[in-house]
Amino acid sequence: MMFAPSRQDARRFFFDAWQKQQAGQPLTDLEKLLFSVITLHPEYHDMLNHPQQYAEREWLPEQGETNPFLHMSMHLALEEQLSINQPPGIRALYRQLLQQTGNEHDAQHEVLDCLGEMIWQAQRYGGGPDVNMYLSCIRGKLGQDPEDTPRLNLKDMDD
Template sequence: MFNPSRDQARRFLFDTWAKHKQNAPLTDLERMAFAVLARHPEYQVIVDTPDRYLDKDYLPEFGETNPFLHMNMHLAIEEQLSIDQPTGVRDLYRRLCEYTGDEHSAQHEMMDCLAEMIWQAQRSGTGPDGSLYLACMRRKAGLAEN
């Protein structure tokens, strides 16, 4: 899924959930997405009703959390961990798991770092900086900066 549109990213989650419910075989990426969905039962009603949620906007100024952004950030982190990209992210994730005591909480800490890296890239007009991401993760894991 290289650079999907908002609708394509949402449809991927809808389709993955539908395939799971039909006991259809899932691709490796769909299995990753399903694992994210399984950890978030509060979002399953959303992926179960694509007609209602495909075009829904989630506005932070109204205190709304975007469940699709949340799930896709988990998926991005799962992909990063599967290939250890940026290099060292897998080890820092393990450290965060130890620090937080929970894999899901560790991923939420990583999400904060991922969002910060993306925001910095947008603000500066540059590409994402993996070193900023890893430095943020080190801080969250209580590790001293190198």
């Protein structure tokens, strides 16, 4: 069974990792990875200092708001994808974006735009995430023809 924390559990993880780091307590490997993501986002530090104020807050995209927990979670998801090169080829595409942008955070945001689009499409139309659309989107950001993206089959995802 897959680990599926509640929204409250996930947010508590962010607050706890931040507080442990601030107190100089040892962090787990996942907390260290999360802290590296948090470090890239100083705009969220004050929020993380006030769990009672922000633990239940809603961020509404239709009002131009970005949910900081979702944003940082997407960074974590990308880190996981890169560490295991899933979907296949993501690591090479990311390296190309890194060369293009010259900045790790900017390169990550380019990929996150595509990850967010894939998630939105899956939610809107059902049928699950389309990794081929995801990789095509990244190729488009690199100025490559998205139609040149090799199609992945589900069996490719198990390797």
